Amino acid sequence: MARFHQLRVTAVDQLTDDSVALTFDVPAALREEYRYEAGQHLAVRRFVDGTEIRRTYSICAPAPGPEVPEEPRTLRVGVRLVEGGAFSTYAMKEVVVGDELEVMTPAGRFTLEPAPGRYAAVVGGSGITPVLSIVTTLLSREPDATFCLIRSDRTAASTMFLEEVADLKDRWPDRFQLVTVLSREEQQSGLDSGRLDEERLGSLLPALLRVEEIVGWFLCGPFGLVQGAERTLRGLGVARQRIHEEIFHVDDGLAT
The missing domain is CATH 2.40.30.10 (Translation factors)
Known part of the structure; x- marks a missing residue:
């Protein structure tokens, strides 16, 4: 208990x-x-x-x-x-x-049991927090797993765990892919700045990944981002059981 x-x-x-x-x-x-x-x-x-x-x-x-x-x-x-x-x-x-x-003591069902396969996440703001744990645990324990992280933040300076995520790219350059979308700042990656909404996700995800090969999707962040990402994935044919969600309140912490 x-x-x-x-x-x-x-x-x-x-x-x-x-x-x-x-x-x-x-x-x-x-x-x-x-x-x-x-x-x-x-x-x-x-x-x-x-x-x-x-x-x-x-x-x-x-x-x-x-x-x-x-x-x-x-x-x-x-x-x-x-x-x-x-x-x-x-x-x-x-x-x-x-x-x-x-x-x-710890609780929550937004979890992953490490197993081989391709995984991906769409996160916004502080939604990176549990996904950072998930990615690091998966890649360190399962050599036949890969992970694509798509994160949305306001600016580079407001991005939580910037160095920790960069370390993941250094540790697993062939197994970890990072895509960052900034809503209030120009980027050097070639991606336009702006919100990561349904329309944008609908074009971005198929260009980045073979969506049908992803065995687990992890969506975490504000309600609008999570719900929009879920609708996008469902529209791309992703089965509901492959989508895992954690919604963060806009006021202070997780939605519980």
Whole structure:
């Protein structure tokens, strides 16, 4: 049964001007409870004047393998600042190393069991967070898997986990493909800037991939992007069971 424990913050990494990654230490006695699958999330809470403030954030680190029973030693989540967001403002402006927060044990079904095949994702903004865990876990465990990541962000400076995703290209240049679409900034890749809407996806996806060969699609981000991507894929003949979705609220964290 999922429950909360006090975990100590061991790192607060500034990702962009409006996002951070929080790392928590997991004591040895709790590591079995905090074992997670790639793509799962954590609920984090605090109390202010007796009122609970709870938000859910995706784990961005690769999942511990079954051959390493003493893991995870740490948990890392990505948090994007939302104007007026009660918890994201606190995480960005107040949380420091050494603080203790109440963190629930992992949950969520936006997951992938590594297996051979071609996979792809369409993500927007902070929707990269669980997909980063999924991609890294898949490619490190399954040598016969490939992954195409199509991500949408406002500008390069606002792109979360920019270096971590670049590292994936360096580690697996033949198995990892990255396509970035910026909505508010010109690009050097040859792609036009602008929103990644249904019309654009409808022309972009068949040009990039053999859509029918993708065994798993992972869609994560704002409601409009996820729903538009799903309709596009269904229109291209992708079976519903091959499409996995996680919708992020526009206010603060996952839609739960």
